[in-house]
Amino acid sequence: MPSVRDLRDRIRSLKNTQQITKAMKQVAAAKIRRAEALQKQSRPYADAIGAMLRDLIANVGSVDHPFMKPGTADVPGGVILMTADKGLAGSFNANLIRMAEIHGRENANLAWYAVGIKARNALRRQRGETLQVWPLAQGDMFANAQALAQRVTDDFTSGKIASLTLVSPKLVNMMTQRPELRQILPIVAAETADAEKTPKGGAVEFEPTPEFVLGRLLPKYLEFTLYSAMLETNASFYAAQLVAMNNATDNAKKLIDQNTIEMNKARQAAITKEILEIVGGAEALAG
Amino acid sequence: MANAIPFQLITPLSVKFDGEAELVIAVGTEGEVGILPSHAPYLTALRPGVLRANVRDGSADATRRLELACSEGFMQALPDKVTILADAALERDEIDIAQARADLAAAQEEQKAAGGDLYAQRRALVKIDYANARLSVAGVS
Numbered sequence: 001m002p003s004v005r006d007l008r009d010r011i012r013s014l015k016n017t018q019q020i021t022k023a024m025k026q027v028a029a030a031k032i033r034r035a036e037a038l039q040k041q042s043r044p045y046a047d048a049i050g051a052m053l054r055d056l057i058a059n060v061g062s063v064d065h066p067f068m069k070p071g072t073a074d075v076p077g078g079v080i081l082m083t084a085d086k087g088l089a090g091s092f093n094a095n096l097i098r099m100a101e102i103h104g105r106e107n108a109n110l111a112w113y114a115v116g117i118k119a120r121n122a123l124r125r126q127r128g129e130t131l132q133v134w135p136l137a138q139g140d141m142f143a144n145a146q147a148l149a150q151r152v153t154d155d156f157t158s159g160k161i162a163s164l165t166l167v168s169p170k171l172v173n174m175m176t177q178r179p180e181l182r183q184i185l186p187i188v189a190a191e192t193a194d195a196e197k198t199p200k201g202g203a204v205e206f207e208p209t210p211e212f213v214l215g216r217l218l219p220k221y222l223e224f225t226l227y228s229a230m231l232e233t234n235a236s237f238y239a240a241q242l243v244a245m246n247n248a249t250d251n252a253k254k255l256i257d258q259n260t261i262e263m264n265k266a267r268q269a270a271i272t273k274e275i276l277e278i279v280g281g282a283e284a285l286a287g
Numbered sequence: 288m289a290n291a292i293p294f295q296l297i298t299p300l301s302v303k304f305d306g307e308a309e310l311v312i313a314v315g316t317e318g319e320v321g322i323l324p325s326h327a328p329y330l331t332a333l334r335p336g337v338l339r340a341n342v343r344d345g346s347a348d349a350t351r352r353l354e355l356a357c358s359e360g361f362m363q364a365l366p367d368k369v370t371i372l373a374d375a376a377l378e379r380d381e382i383d384i385a386q387a388r389a390d391l392a393a394a395q396e397e398q399k400a401a402g403g404d405l406y407a408q409r410r411a412l413v414k415i416d417y418a419n420a421r422l423s424v425a426g427v428s
Contacts, residue, residue, distance in 0.1 A: 038300070045299045048370050052330060052363055142299055142374070207317055207331040216316075216332040217361060220372075227299055 004270065007263035011256055018252035024088065025245035032174075032238035039231045046228060049221055056217060060210045067218045070186050071162030076111040078152060078161035078185075079103065081123065082168035082229060083116035084237035085136050090247075092169070092177060092240035097122040099179040100167045111161050113152065115144075115230065137234055145227035153219055156185055168229045169236040175243060177236040184225060187218065290324040291343055293368040296355070296376055303376045309341040309350060311369050313362050322364045329364040333357065335417035337424055338376065356382060356420040359413055375417075382425040391418035 002010075081100045083093045097119070104110055104126070112131060114120040120133035134148045155161045164185035169177040206213050294308035311322045314336030322329075340353040360373030394414035401407035 041301045042299050044295070044302050045297045045372060048295075048297050048363075048372055049361075052361060052370075052372070055330065055363075146374075204328040204330060207315055207320070207329070210330075212316070213330055213332050213361070216359075220359075220361070220374075223374075224299060 001266060001269075002262075004263055004266045007259055007266060011259045011263065014252050014256045014259065018249055018256065021245045021248040021252060025242060025249060028238045028242040028245060032235060032242060035231065035235035035238055039228070039235055042224075042228055042231060045224065049217070049224055053217060053221060055204060056206075056210055056214045059204055059206070060214055064211065065215055065218055066157050067185060067187050067222070071156065071159060073162065075159060075162045076109040077107060078111045078113060078155060078164045080113045080115060080148070080152070080164065080166045080168075080184075080226075081119040082136070082166065082233045083119040083122070084233065085117040085138065086237075087118065088244065089237055089241035090244035092237060092244075093118040093122075095177075096167060096169060096179045099181060101126065103165070103167065103181060111155070113148065115148065116233070136230060136237075141230055141234070142227055145230055146223050149219065149223040149226050152185070153222065166226075166229060168233050169240075171232055171236040171239060174239050177240055184222065187221070292324040294340060294342060294370075295368070296338070296371045296373070298373055298376055300375075303355070303373075304340075304342065304353065307343045308353075308369065309343070311338075311340040311362075311364075311371070313338050313357070313371060315362070320362070322362070322369055325366050326364040326369075328366070329362075331362050333360045333362055333371070333373065335359055335413055336420045338371065338373075354379065354424055356417070356424040358417045358420075377421060377424070379424055379426070382421045384422065384425050384427060387418050387421040387425065390414060391422070394418060 079100065081096065083096045087093060093116075100112075100119075100122070112123050112127070113134070114123050114131045115134045116136040117133055120131055124130050134144050136144075138144075152161070152164055156164060163183060165181060166184050167179060167181050170180045171177055291307040291309045294304065294306060294311055295302065296304040309324070313320055313322075314334045315331040316334055317331070319336075320331060335356075335358045338353075338355045338357040341350045342353045343350055355376045355378055357371070357376045358374040360371060362372075363370045391414075394411050398408060398411035398415065401411055
């Protein structure tokens with residue numbers, strides 16, 4: 001049975017752990033508010049660019065842009081794996097990495113892009129090569145998204161990748177983040193199917209031409225899609241961390257309680273033992 | 288009092304301006320475009336440049352001159368509203384002059400290095416235009 005001192009040390013260390021997890025929980029709660037605010041601020045842009053894209057596609061008879069056409073079959077498909085830069089968020093990163101792994105097993109020929117340091121590390125473990133990493137939460141997130149968009153655009157238009165798939169978390173609510181796999185390039189017509197509802201014809205003027213504007217708009221659309229996925233990943237990460245740290249704090253409390261009971265028992269046993277010894281000694285003298 | 292239309296300037300990071308404008312002048316790919324209320328439906332790509340607009344804030348009837356350095360974007364004019372999307376739009380007091388100068392120098396280097404690669408040339412040009420726009424809005428050039 002551990003001594004009173006052992007137990008006291010254990011409780012002290014548990015209390016320290018609890019303090020840390022509690023602090024991390026509070027930090028996550030503050031950061032998630034900020035992440036959500038950013039997400040909210042990007043929504044008007046999302047609405048506006050979506051509306052412009054619909055207007056354009058309704059006015060352009062046949063869309064002739066590389067982004068709308070699938071690449072050749074014999075080149076690898078591109079996959080972006082988006083995770084957080086840090087851990088301590090329960091199974092958040094592991095779930096994303098597992099989904100990417102399964103996708104990798106189903107499709108042999110893939111080219112990977114890593115967003116988030118955890119993604120880079122996982123891909124290094126799996127494939128033994130260190131890929132360039134686009135950090136999720138370091139520096140200017142929009143600039144990072146632009147740099148990534150430029151890279152995949154270059155690879156896509158030059159025929160190095162045939163398509164682009166994104167593995168990223170979806171923030172269902174504060175408690176649930178689900179990894180999601182979706183195709184980004186070529187841009188599928190389904191996304192723009194409701195374009196039919198807007199009136200067609202010469203109602204809108206384009207300068208210089210609808211095709212030219214569309215050629216400019218599609219890369220921006222890609223940039224923004226990646227940016228908003230990064231925002232969502234970031235918010236999901238803090239949500240997952242909040243839950244994980246909440247659980248950790250609760251667990252630490254449970255352990256502290258258990259150990260405190262055990263310590264009290266041990267102390268009581270020691271006292272009883274001492275009393276017995278004294279009484280025994282006194283009786284021996286009296287007898 | 289001149290007519291005014293709802294005008295929004297939106298970047299991915301925030302809604303930079305949301306109010307009414309009497310006149311919006313942006314730098315399109317084909318040159319500067321001025322939009323007045325009741326413009327025919329119109330959509331254009333924008334080059335990085337200086338965006339000017341006569342805007343009304345809130346209830347005050349007084350107009351204010353809005354001047355921003357805009358990066359690449361798009362402008363959609365409808366008879367009842369004008370929307371501008373840009374990657375970034377900076378007002379005079381938000382501009383870091385040293386940063387803009389550094390960006391300009393870096394972009395000019397990039398342009399020289401680009402050589403015959405038209406795509407890289409265009410990319411560098413966009414950066415040069417944006418840096419120049421920032422310097423011009425900041426009042427130095």
